[in-house]
Amino acid sequence: MTRIRMACLLAVFPLAVQASPSSAISLLSTDSFAYSATQTGSAQHNTTQRTFAMTAGQTLTVGTCGLAGTAFSGDTYLRLFGPDTLQVVESDDACGGRGSKIVFTAPTAGDYELRAGCFSNESCTGTVVWELVVGAPPPSARGTFPFSTGNTQNAWRYTVNEQVTVPAGETITVGTCGVSGSSVSGDSFLRLYTSGGIEVAFNNEANDCSGSKLSYMSLATDTYWIAAGCYANLFCSGTVAWERGGDFPPTSGTYAFATSTTDNAQIHTVNQDVYIAAGRTITLGTCGLAGSNIVGDSYLRLYDSSGNEVAANDDACNGYGSNLSYTPTISGRYQIRAGCYRDDSCSGTVAWDAP
Secondary structure: OOOOOOOOOOOOOOEEOOOOOOOOOEEEEEEEEEEEEEOOOOOOOOOEEEEEEEOOOEEEEEEOOOOOOOEEEOOEEEEEEOOOOOEEEEEOOEOOOOEOEEEEEOOOOEEEEEEEEEOOOOEEEEEEEEEEEEOOOOOOOEEEEEEEEEOOOOOOOOOEEEEEEEOOOOEEEEEOOOOOOOEEEOOEEEEEEOOOOOEEEEEOOOOOOOOOEEEEEOOOOEEEEEEEEEOOOOEEEEEEEEEEEOOOOOOEEEEEEEEEOOOOOOOOOEEEEEEEOOOOOEEEEOOOOOOOEEEOOEEEEEEOOOOOEEEEEOOEOOOOEOEEEEOOOOOEEEEEEEEEOOOOEEEEEEEEEOO
């Protein structure tokens, strides 16, 4: 199931662990607990809790799947909260099924609370296993996971999900086609979310292969969620492959987009990473550049590698197209986000040039 956006305290068992000063990977603690729950509202109430005392740099791996000794029935849901009581990560469907798994590295010391429940108001049971380590290895550069699902309403529900950590400044490419190891039967639909549940990219039909494919430049180090589903109410299956890297994105080109209800290009946008050298001007648009075009009322925004908006435009070229220019003082990756005015639908081709 796709993720949904305290509770009754059932039990808290603090686990105090001190990190060793070694840079090698070291298992500090591992244990498990069983739970049975119902009517948890996707692990927002009536949950079973465990508290972990973590120091900065320690990594917690916890799940009802993907670790030795885990087990579950039904559709489990896990949430992890930080010392400030704010949620830091969640997991619904993982391991190619309806179990849950979280991998989290603590940025600061403090007590982190795990809340175990079930998707929506369903009933479920699980055996949660956790491992706490220090000196975690760097995130993987590529990977795959199988999926088979249906009636996902364009990957809004019943999706098969996977977590991937992407360092700041790197680009992740995800596909059921066009990425080594990927495959698809049927009409797939992919979405990408931040650890906080914010959608940053989606794709149904890729431009260069028969399936779904998306790319996104991570503006900050984060653990992202890949959600794999199918178009409309259809059924589909296959293998989602992903890879990340730090190669410079192109300095000019075009890309097609079609979207709706983007709230002036603030959500549900279609994105493209670009590289701009300091002192050089990038010009981009759905009008006014060779190869650009627009149907409807487009809206463009440009962001720097820290996630700050540096330029935006709605109407240009004496119409409803968009066109803007920006000259950075710092070389680096920037991101174009294409959307539509208010909640309109629009489509077209964004062209850009940053010589």
